Amino acid sequence: MTSPTAGPTSMKASLPPALLPLTEFSHLEGHCWIARLPEAGEGDSVAAPLSSSLHVLENGRPLGPGHSEHQHIIAEGGGRYSHWGDTLYFSTSDGAAPAHDGRAYHVLVQERLGVGPWSQIARQLAHRTDAPTPAAVYAAAEALLASHYPAAMLGEDLKAFWGETALRETYTRLCGSNQRSFERKFAVLGLLRLTHQVPGDVAECGAYEGATAYFLAQALAQADRRRQILLFDSFEGLSAPDAIDGGYWRPGDLTAAEARARENLRDFATVEFYRGWIPSRFAEVADRRFAFVHIDVDLHAPTRDSLEFFYPRTAPGGVIVCDDYGFTSCPGARVAMDEFFAGRPEPVVHLPTGQGFVIKA
Numbered sequence: 001m002t003s004p005t006a007g008p009t010s011m012k013a014s015l016p017p018a019l020l021p022l023t024e025f026s027h028l029e030g031h032c033w034i035a036r037l038p039e040a041g042e043g044d045s046v047a048a049p050l051s052s053s054l055h056v057l058e059n060g061r062p063l064g065p066g067h068s069e070h071q072h073i074i075a076e077g078g079g080r081y082s083h084w085g086d087t088l089y090f091s092t093s094d095g096a097a098p099a100h101d102g103r104a105y106h107v108l109v110q111e112r113l114g115v116g117p118w119s120q121i122a123r124q125l126a127h128r129t130d131a132p133t134p135a136a137v138y139a140a141a142e143a144l145l146a147s148h149y150p151a152a153m154l155g156e157d158l159k160a161f162w163g164e165t166a167l168r169e170t171y172t173r174l175c176g177s178n179q180r181s182f183e184r185k186f187a188v189l190g191l192l193r194l195t196h197q198v199p200g201d202v203a204e205c206g207a208y209e210g211a212t213a214y215f216l217a218q219a220l221a222q223a224d225r226r227r228q229i230l231l232f233d234s235f236e237g238l239s240a241p242d243a244i245d246g247g248y249w250r251p252g253d254l255t256a257a258e259a260r261a262r263e264n265l266r267d268f269a270t271v272e273f274y275r276g277w278i279p280s281r282f283a284e285v286a287d288r289r290f291a292f293v294h295i296d297v298d299l300h301a302p303t304r305d306s307l308e309f310f311y312p313r314t315a316p317g318g319v320i321v322c323d324d325y326g327f328t329s330c331p332g333a334r335v336a337m338d339e340f341f342a343g344r345p346e347p348v349v350h351l352p353t354g355q356g357f358v359i360k361a
Contacts, residue, residue, distance in 0.1 A: 022105040031077025031091040052083035065176030200291035207231040210261035217268040245332035278302040296323035300332025325356025
């Protein structure tokens, strides 16, 4: 163990590298590839299925969800991965072979980020005689984030919705260990409650694996509000981005299996699937009216097309949510939303979760 008086230089020297390149791959089956990780720290196990602190990066972008079941990595791919022992089981974002797709793959071992200001905080926590309080751990995490990603802000501690145990358990079952969209799911449920007295059905453009639709369907059932939930998705990932969408996304990113979405939603008879590229299936529901519309398609053209179709069919008091509005990775979605509502009475409300929404006048 490093001496508590050791300076940042000696701490840095004692740590193995946090970012490890992946250079050799073997194919297991389906979408699953294997890479050996002899120095990547503790992996998952049956007794501790969330032990690994490893993150997989594809050209610097995080893949996931991590801690995925091997059968899902094999059958569905989409960037899922799992770290067991000295072995990484992973899939690329679009199913391409990692040795031949021209992309760089790395693993980031979170527990090794012991450099700079974080090294001092880590030593202080490690050498306390008493257990660090949650507030101390949160402050340490905030300092770590600030030292490695100064533009990011962690936000307030002690948020009550973190204690929504049933919601978190359902989220983990549907989405794995990646908690990044949990607050957006929570926000969507709050916005849905605004529409309980509004007539019409629910639509989602961009269903992915059905997690948001699950929460919507569950909330409607618990509130005894009978509505159909219409899901529109190509299940072939994103279409080709336009110039206005920037360079973050590629065609085929965010591919999800329709079978997985149907399995996740099998308990809800109110869910209808419309597979196809937006807006090809919209005409089939042109006579419907909507109380709540959730748009999560990341790009400018399908966001614009979704607004053009659903806005005139949304009842007064209904809510339209753009999941991607506030993310710099989705500039086209924000442009589509801002341009569409520029001449209309509804202001776009930008939430700190990254979502934007309007309430139909």
